[in-house]
Amino acid sequence: MRSSLNKGFFWAAVSVFAWGTLFPVGRLLIGEGRIDPASLGMFRFGIAGAVMLAAGAAVKGVRAMLPPARRDWVELALLGFVGAGLMSLFLFAAQRTIPSINASMLDALSPLLIFLLTVAAGKRFTLLQSAGFLAGFAGCLLVLKVLDGGGFHIDSLAPGDLLILCGALCWALYTIFARGAVVRLGGYRVTVWSMLFGALLLGGIRLGFAGAVLPSEWGGWGLVVYTALVPSALAFLGWNQAQKSISLGLLALTAYAIPLASALFALLLLGETLTLWQLAGAVIVTGAVLTDPEAAAFCRARCRIGKTQQVEL
Template structure:
């Protein structure tokens, strides 16, 4: 397996650990949107400090290039999370998760429009296998048990679209900026956009618990800083449509984490779904020449 695919899969695997931190912070009294903001702000601070000490020149961006980070931060991170949580209010968690993983389809279409990537039979086959695998992994099929409202459907598809936009804007930004620059400003923009609507100012008393800070730091570093660095580095050398398909190992890792850490049940259908997702991630890999956008995988 090529290194870029491993980096993407590694980043997605770290995203899959986010449930560990969400469960703990939720039990401490934080709402879902507050956890999203804590993640964004913690990551923004961590990325800023890391970039400042490694190469502070990477903190310089052109004002006219801000649309890259409006894309990755606001249109992707902020919009995707708002849609995802709104969808979860309208439909079951499993249905919301399935709708979220329509993201590779959006990436496939948008990559054709903006990067002129070819829509091959292999990509379409991998996309279908991936979606079916995700449906099995989240447990929605074969035992369907959730109704779908129009609001739930549209916000669910919106979460998939928002999720896909990171690959599109991140790929475009990688032609001009290094990984740390992209990820730092992504979370600065996302954090600033979401904080005013989070209600965190009314939950100041929750921060008196030392464990809260440990989980916030962990949430900001493990499934965020490290995950986005790995994914963005890999994205430099892989077509966005292929990266999005490989990244669907995330629900697989989340399911396995629930099984091993929280004693959640793992059904035969979920096992089949895991194998399908892994198969699709392998299917999209092939030998390809480097593109002009491939300007190295260096962080700095």
């Protein structure tokens, strides 16, 4: 049990770190007009999916990378269209007009939407877990500067935030419905085909998009490749691998840390400020994660191990 939790938290942490870099890098590309949203999404998932498919085929063989049944192909296509294609399109379109930290609202909203959708489906949560979800969401609002000591600043939200809400809904649906495929087919294979089908959808959208723009310098292409390898291949793999070891509710809670990671990277890369209210939000986010029984048990176990090691020394 402990080994499974360790593995799950490791992959969740990898996913959080990788995704945290996406929003400032996306802002550098989209906000400066170096590439259009559909093209960035197409290259992001096309490159990531192709690299992972080639690596998987080299290690496990081509046959092991192919879904075994026709219904698996259909399921993976739908997951890719929603969780990769549409989610990416909404995210990058929003980044034309809103800061990178606001764009990371996608990951603040997704856990709450997952919570609401699973409750609607009949799953029961404890009162403490429910409070944790709401507290985590409030903490993210602090990190995103929508909430501070002066109250709730609804006027700070832009039309792009509606696109972020749509992207968050796409990711919530992907997370819920991908779980069965991950258990049955493996996180790696689901990641690969979700990306490739997402790239296929975005490629079709790009063909009908008159305003397609591509980077004109090597630096821009380097950032495109980065979005493919780190906040795509590595992030999706980490998320899907984590689903096999920790509960969906706990995994959703860990996503609350992504806006904080994004805020830190935005501070380093774009010079966006990090206030005391944002730091307070980070503390609340951490506390929200600990309201989940699995997270609390994991922390207690780690503390016991630490005390045992100190005694032995």
